Amino acid sequence: MHSVHVIRRRFFMVESLYPPVPRSQSDLRHLPGERGLPVLGQTLSFVFRMDEMPRRLWERYGPVSRGHVLFEPVVNMLGPDANQFVLADRAGNFSAYGGWEPIIGRLFPRGLMLRDGEDHRAHRRIMQTVFRKDTLAEDLALMQSVIRQHVEAWPEQLPFYPAIKSLTLEIAAAIFLGLPLGREAREINAAFVDVVEASMAIIKAPLPGTLLRRGLIGRRRLERFFREHLPAKRAAETPDLFSRLCHARSEDGERFSDAEVVDHLVFVMMAAHDTTTSALSSMAYLLARHPDWQGSLYDEVSSVPAPLAHEDLDRLEQTAAVLREALRLYPPLPAMRRRTLRDCEFEGFHLPADTPINIFNHFTHHMPEYWDEPERFDPTRFQRQEHRRHPFQFIPFGAGAHTCIGLHFAELQVKAVMQALLRQRRLVVEPGYHMPCQVSPISKPRDGLPLQLIRRG
Numbered sequence: 313m314h315s316v317h318v319i320r321r322r323f324f325m326v327e328s329l330y331p332p333v334p335r336s337q338s339d340l341r342h343l344p345g346e347r348g349l350p351v352l353g354q355t356l357s358f359v360f361r362m363d364e365m366p367r368r369l370w371e372r373y374g375p376v377s378r379g380h381v382l383f384e385p386v387v388n389m390l391g392p393d394a395n396q397f398v399l400a401d402r403a404g405n406f407s408a409y410g411g412w413e414p415i416i417g418r419l420f421p422r423g424l425m426l427r428d429g430e431d432h433r434a435h436r437r438i439m440q441t442v443f444r445k446d447t448l449a450e451d452l453a454l455m456q457s458v459i460r461q462h463v464e465a466w467p468e469q470l471p472f473y474p475a476i477k478s479l480t481l482e483i484a485a486a487i488f489l490g491l492p493l494g495r496e497a498r499e500i501n502a503a504f505v506d507v508v509e510a511s512m513a514i515i516k517a518p519l520p521g522t523l524l525r526r527g528l529i530g531r532r533r534l535e536r537f538f539r540e541h542l543p544a545k546r547a548a549e550t551p552d553l554f555s556r557l558c559h560a561r562s563e564d565g566e567r568f569s570d571a572e573v574v575d576h577l578v579f580v581m582m583a584a585h586d587t588t589t590s591a592l593s594s595m596a597y598l599l600a601r602h603p604d605w606q607g608s609l610y611d612e613v614s615s616v617p618a619p620l621a622h623e624d625l626d627r628l629e630q631t632a633a634v635l636r637e638a639l640r641l642y643p644p645l646p647a648m649r650r651r652t653l654r655d656c657e658f659e660g661f662h663l664p665a666d667t668p669i670n671i672f673n674h675f676t677h678h679m680p681e682y683w684d685e686p687e688r689f690d691p692t693r694f695q696r697q698e699h700r701r702h703p704f705q706f707i708p709f710g711a712g713a714h715t716c717i718g719l720h721f722a723e724l725q726v727k728a729v730m731q732a733l734l735r736q737r738r739l740v741v742e743p744g745y746h747m748p749c750q751v752s753p754i755s756k757p758r759d760g761l762p763l764q765l766i767r768r769g
């Protein structure tokens with residue numbers, strides 16, 4: 313007979329399996345590299361110059377170098393071979409939990425990305441039920457009614473980023489929570505902003521006035537919101553993720569606890585709307601800068617009936633190519649983290665157990681070694697299969713066991729927004745405008761992206 317505790321551990325792998333990650337004591341002196349500034353190490357470049365820092369390391373030290381980021385010794389691993397070694401992880405050398413926990417563990421505890429092994433697979437299986445193709449087809453109609461209301465109400469001039477962020481948050485709420493956000497929308501949006509910004513907080517103590525403190529207050533606001541709706545979701549089954557998490561049962565009949573449901577929702581809602589907001593903003597910017605491409609996409613989205621039907625999605629090929637090029641140039645998640653579970657070796661470099669590892673997809677997406685004129689906007693490179701020179705040179709959605717669970721949902725949403733937007737409006741930026749980009753933790757325009765959305769006659 314299993315005790316309840318053992319059953320819960322087998323299926324849900326409760327918290328006790330996740331002790332706090334100790335600060336790494338790895339000795340990395342045998343690796344090339346630099347510690348950086350006293351105390352801070354490379355933290356400032358990691359937080360503020362993720363677009364430049366990896367290139368400098370690559371030129372000075374090659375694909376593997378030691379460093380010191382956010383008060384820990386780390387190994388920075390660069391290039392597609394390193395991406396493959398770490399993300400495909402055929403030998404089971406790496407922990408996602410150990411990598412992400414020191415950065416976002418207090419803000420997104422027990423989110424899917426912070427789980428490993430069988431525990432991760434079990435939770436992922438349950439979540440995947442809402443990302444099946446037939447479920448996504450049902451989502452499309454609901455999504456488009458939310459999109460229509462927002463796009464029609466937008467003025468002809470606006471900061472695009474906040475407008476698209478409140479749209480994607482509302483879509484995520486309608487689909488994953490089965491709830492309208494109503495009057496609470498602004499507050500919930502602000503709470504998510506604070507939680508995400510806090511993930512790159514340099515001061516890791518929640519002192520008054522710090523980013524981390526604001527983030528933790530935001531997290532508590534989100535928890536309160538989800539907990540208020542829990543009883544109703546437990547009482548009735550609906551097709552959304554919130555309800556599915558409330559009613560999912562293990563083989564042994566165990567359910568997720570309230571805390572587990574809330575932890576998953578906070579993470580998925582952030583992962584779903586912040587990343588898609590980033591992708592849609594960079595895409596809108598690139599289309600405004602390249603009216604020829606905007607014209608081609610206008611023709612394409614006008615050639616399929618609106619509202620968009622699931623079977624027409626694959627016809628939007630040029631829209632998909634522009635999305636890919638936007639994700640290449642401005643990957644919403646510019647870097648990923650892991651931690652070595654055991655000693656291992658990459659290209660002759662010894663990586664000791666318990667070492668935090670950074671890999672940089674932003675860097676790989678801009679490598680002239682793999683891309684022709686990498687800084688140039690050219691969606692045709694995907695038609696020429698340029699992204700296939702190495703299987704791990706283009707990884708906006710990650711790869712391996714933690715590959716983004718929402719990648720099809722993201723594409724669906726981008727196509728639906730682009731169809732509604734481009735059919736009604738022409739996107740224009742001031743002559744000579746270049747979007748100032750904050751690369752990490754999630755790529756976004758620093759100035760909110762001022763756009764003109766001129767109504768088509």
Ligand code: HEM
Nearest residue numbers: 424425583584587588591644648709710714716717718722
């Ligand atoms: C353009 C949009 C998106 C991008 C670029 C993106 C990017 C990523 C990346 C790079 C990872 C892997 C992180 C790692 O391996 O450490 C990831 C994981 C994840 N994403 Fe996304 N994402 C997007 C949209 C979404 C959406 C729409 C959802 C939800 C509906 C979502 C939910 C998740 C979840 C739950 C994980 C963790 C998966 C796991 O650990 O098994 N993402 N995403």
